[in-house]
Amino acid sequence: xxxxxxxxxxxxxxxxxxxxxxxxxxxxxxxxxxxxxxxxxxxxxxxxxxxxxxxxxxxxxxxxxxxxxxxxxxxxxxxxxxxxxxxxxxxxxxxxxxxxxxxxxxxxxxxxxxxxxxxxxxxxxxxxxxxxxxxxxxxxxxxxxxxxxxxxxxxxxxxxxxxxxxxxxxxxxxxxxxxxxxxxxxxxxxxxxxxxxxxxxxxxxxxxxxxxxxxxxxxxxxxxxxxxxxxxxxxxxxxxxxxxxxxxxxxxxxxxxxxxxxxxxxxxxxxxxxxxxxxxxxxxxxxxxxxxxxxxxxxxxxxxxxxxxxxxxxxxxxxxxxxxxxxxxxxxxxxxxxxxxxxxxxxxxxxxxxxxxxxxxxxxxxxxxxxxxxxxxxxxxxxxxxxxxxxxxxxxxxxxxxxxxxxxxxxxxxxxxxxxxxx
Numbered sequence: 133x134x135x136x137x138x139x140x141x142x143x144x145x146x147x148x149x150x151x152x153x154x155x156x157x158x159x160x161x162x163x164x165x166x167x168x169x170x171x172x173x174x175x176x177x178x179x180x181x182x183x184x185x186x187x188x189x190x191x192x193x194x195x196x197x198x199x200x201x202x203x204x205x206x207x208x209x210x211x212x213x214x215x216x217x218x219x220x221x222x223x224x225x226x227x228x229x230x231x232x233x234x235x236x237x238x239x240x241x242x243x244x245x246x247x248x249x250x251x252x253x254x255x256x257x258x259x260x261x262x263x264x265x266x267x268x269x270x271x272x273x274x275x276x277x278x279x280x281x282x283x284x285x286x287x288x289x290x291x292x293x294x295x296x297x298x299x300x301x302x303x304x305x306x307x308x309x310x311x312x313x314x315x316x317x318x319x320x321x322x323x324x325x326x327x328x329x330x331x332x333x334x335x336x337x338x339x340x341x342x343x344x345x346x347x348x349x350x351x352x353x354x355x356x357x358x359x360x361x362x363x364x365x366x367x368x369x370x371x372x373x374x375x376x377x378x379x380x381x382x383x384x385x386x387x388x389x390x391x392x393x394x395x396x397x398x399x400x401x402x403x404x405x406x407x408x409x410x411x412x413x414x415x416x417x418x419x420x421x422x423x424x425x426x427x428x429x430x431x432x433x434x435x436x437x438x439x440x441x442x443x444x445x446x447x448x449x450x451x452x453x454x455x456x457x458x459x460x461x462x463x464x465x466x467x468x469x470x471x472x473x474x475x476x477x478x479x480x481x482x483x484x485x486x487x488x489x490x491x492x493x494x495x496x497x498x499x500x501x502x503x504x505x506x507x508x509x510x511x512x513x514x515x516x517x518x519x520x521x522x523x524x525x526x527x528x529x530x531x532x533x534x535x536x537x538x539x540x541x542x543x544x545x546x547x548x549x550x551x552x553x554x555x
Contacts, residue, residue, distance in 0.1 A: 136230045137249040137268060144221030144261065145188055147195035147202050156200055156215045158284060159316040161422045163213045164475050167283045171291070172510040174250055175277040175494065176238050176525075180501040183275040184226040184267040187499055190302035191222060191265070198294055198312050198420075201262050205284060213284060215262075225252040225266040232272035238505050239276070240525050242534060243348045247510055251278035263294075283422070289406060290420030292493030302499045313418040318411055319463065344481060344539040345514050351550050352524055353379060353531040365442055373445050376488045379521050379531060381444035384484055386549035387517075388436050391542050393482065395434035400483040402428050405452065407459050425459045426474050427451050433482075441553075479516055484537060489522045511536045 161167075177183070195202045203217040229249075239245050252266040264280040281291045297308035358375045365373045384401045393399060404424045408415040415423060429451045436444065462474060477483050494507045506525040511518075517537040524530045538546045 135236070135246045135249045137227050137246075138229075139225055139227040139253060139266075141226045142253070143224060145191050145195070145224045146221035147199050147219055148192040149196045151196070151199040151202075151217065151219055153219065154217050155206070156203075156217060156314060157316055158213050158215065159319045159421055159423075161319055161424075162284050162316060164422075166475055167422060168213075169283050169512065171281045171283050171288075172247070172251060172512070173279050173281075173494070174239065174245070174247070174506075174508040174510065175279065175295075175497065175504045176233065176274070176506040176508070177276070177499070177501060178233065178238070178274050178505050178526075179272075180275045180499060181269075181273045183499060183501075184269065186302050187265075187267055187277075187298065188224060188226075190298045190499070191224065193301045194294070194298045194308060195222065197308055198297065200314065201285065201294065203262065205260070205262060205282060215285065221261065223252055223261040223264040225264075227266055227268040229268055229270050231270065233270045233274040233276075233505075234272060238274075238525055239508060240506065242350055242508050245508065247278075250276050251510075252280060286420050287422040287424055288487075288489065288492040288494075289408075290422070292497070293418075293420050295497045296493060299498045299500075310418050312420055313416055314421070315416060315419050316421050318415060318423070346511075346517060346536040347538060347540050347543050348511070348534075348536050349538060349543050349546055350532065350534045351547065351554070353382075353533060353554050355530045357554050358531060361441065365445060368442055369446065371449075373449065375531060376490075376521055377445050377448050378441070379533060380448055380486050381441050382550070382553045383486060383519050383533060383535075385436060385439070385441060385444055386553050387484060387537055387542075387546055388433055390538065390545035390549045391481070392545075393433035395432065397433040397482060398430055399433050399436060400428055400430050400477060401448070402426050402477050402483060402485045404487060405455050407455070410456050410459050425455060425462065426477065427455055427458075428474065428477055481517065481539075484517045484519070486519045486521065489520055490531075495523060509534060 199219065200215050200217050202219050202221050203215045204220060206214050206216045250266065250268055252264040262282040262285050266278040268276045268278065286294065293310065297312070300308050358378055361378045362373060365371070380401065380403060388399055405427050406423065407425050408419065408423050429447055458474070489507065489509065495503055497503060507522060509520045519533055519535040519537055522532045522534060524532050
């Protein structure tokens, strides 16, 4: 899809008030190498003729409370990543497109979106800002926010909390209703000497890169289908299940059947669970760092494909029930004694990652003109099989499963399997 976008202004937005220049430690989860990346998203809004002006001003005021996000990521002389609260600001780009959002169907077809036109182009500084934002105005009065966020500083819940704070200020609040809290000392920062000695030795050099390339394959799941499966699960088991568990089970079964692995191939499903309430005491409201833990399920391919969706939902629930104990072991460093790193599952074609976006809060952000019509995650890797569970673009109701999880040869069979499951 060709999109005539013209970027009109570029620059940094600094906090409206000067904050003390300090250096903040990140938590051990924040500093995980797997999080040393940028998360990229598009947020599509039906209306907002003054959006760039309103958001720029609100961003500056919100950064007074969220001043670490105006800083820069640094490597301390002792090694760990830190945030230098320099107040240098957020990279902000204003742009315009000469078409309407209706003419591109509000970017409903995520496979043809010109992402590079809607995301902020590179800044001129040597050190990257933690947050980069582009507001693109469309001829209809609508706008799209292209957001790039440093994952080492916030998880999805934290990023959504920040955007909601900007929205509150834009709607007239003096400051965000939820005070942001850094609170990164909830996790032991460094292992003791005995634990370090027990760490496994890493093989020399990087692992070989997979030869496959993943293709987009997205599908919409009717809400009535989800409700029917919830009722069926309750009738059979006497228990409740979530929409995410239903979609995860159907997704995993469908992909595994489509690929047709050899029967004894060990396939994995990995999803990340919020752990804010698992700590003692729970993390306080306003915490916006990373606090999640991977839940991993491993099963032979043949065993998975022969199970019903009800049985696979139960597998997912049983794995989730083990989360408090597994996360507790991780906090104590017990995983290091056997050399396993739960945050480093094998990045192979047999491992499927799935993430739930519906409850992060992105769909609740309001800069004056109502919530977004559509929130679009952007593929981060062409070799890590991923599915993201989100919502259908408004006003429709239902679930959209956005995936890059199969290579071209398996894309058709995968869509066929998903279609037969949802119909």
